[in-house]
Amino acid sequence: MSIQPIPEAGPESPPPISGARIPKRAPRSSAGGRPLWLMWPSVLMLFVIVGLPFLIALYISFLNLDQYTLRSWIHAPWVGLENYVESFASGNIVGTSTLVSLGVSFGFAILTTVIITPIGILAALTVNTPYRGRGVVRALYLIPYVIPTFVTALVWRMMFLNKTGLVDRFLAGIHVASINTYWLLGPNSFWAMVIADVWASWAFIYIMVLAGLQSIPADMYDAASVDGANSWQRLTRIVLPQLRSILGLALLLSTLNHFNNFTLPFVMFGTPPPTQVDVLPLNIYVSSFQLFNFGLGGAMSVITLLIMLIPGIFYIRTLRLGEVTV
Template sequence: MSIQPVPETVPAAPIASKPQSGKGAAVGKRPMWLMWPSILLLVVIIGIPFLIAVYISFLNLDQYTLRSWIHAPWAGLSNYITALTAGNVVGASALVSLGVSLAFSLLTTLLITPIGILAALTVNTQYRGRTIIRALYLIPYVMPTFVTALVWRMMFLNRTGLVDRLLAGLHLADINMYWLLGPNSFWAMVIADVWASWAFVYIMVLAGLQSISSEVYEAADVDGANAWQKLVNVVLPQLRHILGLALLLSTLNHFNNFTLPFVLFGTPPPIQADVLPLNIFVSSFQLFNFGLGGAMAVITLIIMLIPGFMYIRVLRLGEVSAA
């Protein structure tokens, strides 16, 4: 399998006319006032609900105090302590759900990364039928998450599901695996998410492969490098920034995945599949403990911001060292 792409002709982009300076122009001669509608929408849709969630996390807010939630009893840090120690009455604590979410997101990202890279390499070169294969690769990714969860829920049904019948027919497992409850529920969630999300890494890697100049491959051919040496010493170093971004976004997306476990297991879910977003939903909208749900939501936001800041920091350090 060759990893060297066939250069494609790209039409020349039209030359953009020089923007005229005038009233409303700002840095770089761009009318910065055009950004105010977007900023206003971000404040209304994200900023204000975030501040409300932070405020609610310090209140003893439930179905009895919801009507006058502004004057609900002040709870201080008790919601955060309860979230980290006890959790809700039908599910796990935030620490247990955090462990499940971390294991789920990291394991899923670890599994889909080589699948996405190999898939991108298979369609990087020009051959007959490549367009059809590219389209087929995108089918799992473009399917709605709830449809994917429903299909896999039917496949994981005990005794009658396709997975149990297939494994029993191949004498690899018992026909009563109970994928939707108990310890196997975690692996059912991982398998379903791997099938649905590997195409994200494939898209990112394929875009990076198409951006590598053919001269790099020609230089490797002159040095006598084989396909494996090209992949390890030429391709992967060129893709390290794209792969880093893909791994970060993939991990955060899996960590924050709510629809898949919600449709796959229902509520309350098995403890082994009680991810943090699902725990927040059960605490807030089924047990009506909005203060506890708000505390869990704030904890989730803080955890999700940490890898983002780390990635930006590493990226800036790389730019400074390159300069």
């Protein structure tokens, strides 16, 4: 007679229910029960619109490609890193190198963002509380932002014209500057571009800040009033800390937008532009489509992309793409 071990008593599993379906493991081709193959059309379009032009520009940046070799651009002479070295050393025939254009672009983007930030915050604060006519004021604030950029550039170009422009006449009338001041040439051209862009873009900060103000609970204002906080204390202790994240995102997007601004300097100053306003996108356009040095333009485009990747990483981290919330 054999003795078999008696199994230890444990929690009994419930009997299977007849007709119940056992959940199956999601296939690898799906995420969260959604088939991933539905994303392939979007991925393909993204590759055709973004990825393929980038690969072509990267390949062109290593070629001696101009109007003479464009017909057989695949077999154009291979020059390696010469275009990158040339872009930093001398640039195009106008004489503006990549370093000079980078300095102009960074100075223009940072200075414009610094100026429009307090303007946008103050404008958002003026329409945050309800009063009669607030809707009209909000609509008026959006006028500079909704006007197309090329229209804004044309208007400011006429206003900055020498002797006949409104700016020269106004400054001469109040005895601040001469009526013969050149705003579209020389050192003053940079400030003319900054003034025009400030007028056109401050409403972006206003929109972002206003959206953040609307999300602050009213209980926080009530508690601050009970504690006896004045307007300045409510602004510095409640409003600005609550706006820290959205304001940081607005500053980042504003800086990127101003850095890549092409239409405003192109319409205001034409090509080739003065050195003081030769931003990097405009320099790439002149090198590629007016001087037909496509290899140099491709190298400058790749440099621009690498520079834009740095704030782009911070932007992605701000949005926390791909973060799994448990």
